[in-house]
Amino acid sequence: MANRIETDLCIIGGGSGGLSVAAGASQMGARCVLVEKGKMGGDCLNYGCVPSKSLLAAGHAAHAMSAAERFGVAGGPARADFAAVNAHVHGVIASIAPHDSVDRFEGLGVTVLQEAGRFTGPRELEAGDTVIAAKRFVIATGSSPLVPPIPGLDTVPYLTNETVFDLKEAPKRLVVVGGGPIGLEMAQAHRRLGCDVVVVEATTILNKDDPELSDVVRRQILAEGVELHEGAKVASVAPGADGGVAVSVEGDGAPPRIEGSHLLIAIGRAANVDGLGLEDAGVRYSPRGIEVDARLRSSNKKIFAIGDVAGGYQFTHVAGYHAGIVIRNALFRLPAKADHSAVPWVTFTDPELANVGLSEAAARDAGPEPTILRAPFEEIDRARAERRLDGLVKVVVGKRGRVLGASMVGPHAGELILPWVFAVQGKLKIKDMASVIAPYPTLSEISKRAAGSFYTASLFSSRTRCIVRALLRLG
Numbered sequence: 286m287a288n289r290i291e292t293d294l295c296i297i298g299g300g301s302g303g304l305s306v307a308a309g310a311s312q313m314g315a316r317c318v319l320v321e322k323g324k325m326g327g328d329c330l331n332y333g334c335v336p337s338k339s340l341l342a343a344g345h346a347a348h349a350m351s352a353a354e355r356f357g358v359a360g361g362p363a364r365a366d367f368a369a370v371n372a373h374v375h376g377v378i379a380s381i382a383p384h385d386s387v388d389r390f391e392g393l394g395v396t397v398l399q400e401a402g403r404f405t406g407p408r409e410l411e412a413g414d415t416v417i418a419a420k421r422f423v424i425a426t427g428s429s430p431l432v433p434p435i436p437g438l439d440t441v442p443y444l445t446n447e448t449v450f451d452l453k454e455a456p457k458r459l460v461v462v463g464g465g466p467i468g469l470e471m472a473q474a475h476r477r478l479g480c481d482v483v484v485v486e487a488t489t490i491l492n493k494d495d496p497e498l499s500d501v502v503r504r505q506i507l508a509e510g511v512e513l514h515e516g517a518k519v520a521s522v523a524p525g526a527d528g529g530v531a532v533s534v535e536g537d538g539a540p541p542r543i544e545g546s547h548l549l550i551a552i553g554r555a556a557n558v559d560g561l562g563l564e565d566a567g568v569r570y571s572p573r574g575i576e577v578d579a580r581l582r583s584s585n586k587k588i589f590a591i592g593d594v595a596g597g598y599q600f601t602h603v604a605g606y607h608a609g610i611v612i613r614n615a616l617f618r619l620p621a622k623a624d625h626s627a628v629p630w631v632t633f634t635d636p637e638l639a640n641v642g643l644s645e646a647a648a649r650d651a652g653p654e655p656t657i658l659r660a661p662f663e664e665i666d667r668a669r670a671e672r673r674l675d676g677l678v679k680v681v682v683g684k685r686g687r688v689l690g691a692s693m694v695g696p697h698a699g700e701l702i703l704p705w706v707f708a709v710q711g712k713l714k715i716k717d718m719a720s721v722i723a724p725y726p727t728l729s730e731i732s733k734r735a736a737g738s739f740y741t742a743s744l745f746s747s748r749t750r751c752i753v754r755a756l757l758r759l760g
Contacts, residue, residue, distance in 0.1 A: 288415040290396065292316045294615060295410055295419035297402045297561070300327020302592035302604030303425030304385055309612050311394045318419065319390060320412045322401040326385035328427050328446075328593075329601045330378060336450040337470055339377040341633055343370045344477035348509075348635070355672055365478040367455040374450055404566035407585050421587055421615040424568075424575060425604065426561065428554040428593035435462075436521040441530045443522075443548040446471075452547075456480050460532055460545035462519055464490035466632040468551035469506065473634050476511050483512040483543055485519055485534060491632060495644050498694040501676055502634050514539040522548065556594045571596075579622035580614050581607055589615065598628050627710035631699035636676050639702035642690025642709035648681045655689060656682040658715075660735035662695045667726040671696065678735045680705070686714040686739065697728055704732055715739045 294310050296303045299321030311317045324331045343365070353360030383389060387397045400413035410417045430445035432438070444452075446467055459475050461468045464486030476482045484490070484506075490513070491499035507513060517536030525531035525544050532543040556574035563569075569576045569584040574596025581589045589611045592604030606623070613621035629641040648655040663674040676695025683689045691705035708718060718736035723729050743749065 287411070290318055290415060290417045292318045292396070292417060292419045294318070294421050294423065295320065295417045296423045296425060297321075297410065298327065298425035298427060298557075298592075298594075299323075299325045299385070299397075300425060300427045300592065300604065301329050301601045302427075302608050303327070303423065304390070305605050305608035306423050306425065306591070306611055307390060307395045308393055309608065310616060311390075313612070313616060315616055316396075317394070318396045318398065318417050320398045320400060320402040320410065320417070322399070325387060325390075326382060328429075330381055330385055332447045332450065334601055335378055335381060336374045337446070337467075337474075338633060339374040340370070340450065340474045341470060341635075343373060344474035345635060347479075348477045363477075363479075365455065367478065368453045370478060371450070371453045401560065403560060404562035404568075406565055407567050408587065421589065422566075423611055423615070424561065424583070424588065424590040424594055425592050426557040426594045427604075428556050428574075428599055430550065431553040431555045432550055433462075433519075433552055435519055437523045438550075441522050441524055441548060443530070443550050445550050449549055456545075456547035458483070458529070458545045459547045459549060460485065460530065460543055461549045461551055462532075463551035463553070464488075464513070464515065465493075465551065465553065466491070466634075468549070469502065469632065469634050471549060471551060472511050473506055473509065476506070476509055481512075482510075483545060484514065485517050485532065485539070485543065486513075486515045487518050489515050491638065494632070494638055494640065495646070495679065495692045498638055498677070498679065498692050501636060501694045502632070502638055505636060505675065506634070514543075554593065554599055556596060558594060580620060581610055581623055582614070598625060598630070600628070600630055603628055627706055629702050629706045631702070633699065636673075636695045637698035638692075638694045639698040640690070640692045641702055641706045642688070643681050644690060644692060645679060645681055648683070648689050653684060656739065658682060658735045658738050660731050660738060662728070662731060664734060665726075665728060665731050667728050667730070668696065670726065678731050680715070680735050682715050682739060686716060688713055688715055688718070693731075695728075695731070701729060701732065704729075 293315040295318045296307050297320045307317050307319045347363035350360050350363040390397050398412045402410050402412045405411050458481040461472045461484045464484050472482045472484050517534045517539035520533040520535045523531045529546045530548045558570045567585040574594050575583050575590035577590050577595050583590050591607035593599045610621050610623050613619045632638040645657055658680040660678050662668040662676040673696040678693040681690040688708040715736050723733040
């Protein structure tokens with residue numbers, strides 16, 4: 286006979302969003318059951334943000350050594366011990382894992398079931414030999430690597446973000462299919478660690494970003510020796526020499542056949558909706574994810590969906606934001622709604638590429654002609670001191686000076702975007718950024734420089750000169 290648990294809140298998925306709901310709700314007095322069939326911490330901790338940024342950090346260190354001579358410091362090509370790099374990556378994961386562990390959450394009062402969950406009705410979920418009846422459910426099952434139906438893919442070994450961090454030997458020649466954020470981050474990291482890397486992208490790299498900014502990233506990865514083929518479609522793959530892979534490519538200028546020792550598939554992610562019994566729960570969904578309203582409720586109003594599985598932005602910080610919305614709705618019965626107008630996103634290549642709000646193209650499509658402000662890093666003294674001159678910030682300004690969005694490519698862009706997130710979310714005007722005092726010399730001056738350029742034409746106009754001269758004649 287199955288065990289039965291009556292509870293207030295049942296969360297399916299122990300990734301960033303699910304853990305945030307479970308931790309918050311349990312500490313606020315709700316009875317919580319957490320169901321997770323895989324590793325606690327989900328994709329972010331085990332296969333995504335944490336290992337990828339750890340690998341990128343190793344790549345940055347290697348690149349810094351090889352580029353040290355520009356500062357008058359004797360350097361040279363770095364030699365990466367890939368097994369040691371792998372140990373570094375997994376050491377970082379292990380250091381964070383206790384925060385996401387079963388022990389910690391059981392210590393918070395959460396009942397953790399390490400089983401696959403499946404709805405058997407609109408109010409019940411089965412997990413192993415346990416039936417959970419809950420007042421509210423939260424689906425936080427995340428997403429998985431999207432594997433395309435490439436002919437021959439089933440005949441060769443290939444990597445995804447779930448397996449690439451297990452490599453203890455450096456790929457001799459890594460072929461990356463996909464020129465989005467994951468593909469380019471992994472391409473640059475492996476190149477800096479001594480691997481030959483080829484990227485094959487069907488359209489253009491970083492095609493969701495501003496082309497002017499993504500071109501800065503393109504120039505850098507090409508300069509570092511990554512072989513890049515854009516507008517190139519993978520027609521098929523087959524076993525190659527010495528246990529490697531052979532990739533057949535169609536596209537102008539691309540070689541018809543690319544040989545590699547390893548193949549990484551990085552074309553996107555698919556919501557984890559299969560096997561949940563969503564039909565039995567009365568939850569509408571598609572391959573893109575679960576349909577939710579502004580309060581993150583599914584078609585079954587007692588069941589919420591958050592994070593990647595909700596079909597929108599696939600970022601850890603969005604899942605965490607969703608967790609707060611769900612707690613306000615499910616626990617406090619407040620009609621809190623998710624607002625995604627100020628969601629930032631960052632591609633952690635070097636240089637980094639960060640965005641928030643409307644892009645230049647989106648703003649032009651949305652309404653009245655916006656004002657576009659630009660400031661290049663080469664105008665910032667700190668960037669000159671660090672010899673990091675390639676990059677810029679673009680700010681989109683609407684009527685009456687309201688900040689609509691900002692995009693930035695350059696050193697530490699992911700850190701520097703935060704003031705613009707605040708500006709977009711708070712519906713601030715460009716004068717608010719122009720009037721701040723930025724510490725000197727810092728890279729953050731670039732935001733003040735861009736904001737101040739909004740007033741350049743009027744401040745230094747002939748009209749202003751006439752006013753100044755007239756006032757000076759008064760004594």
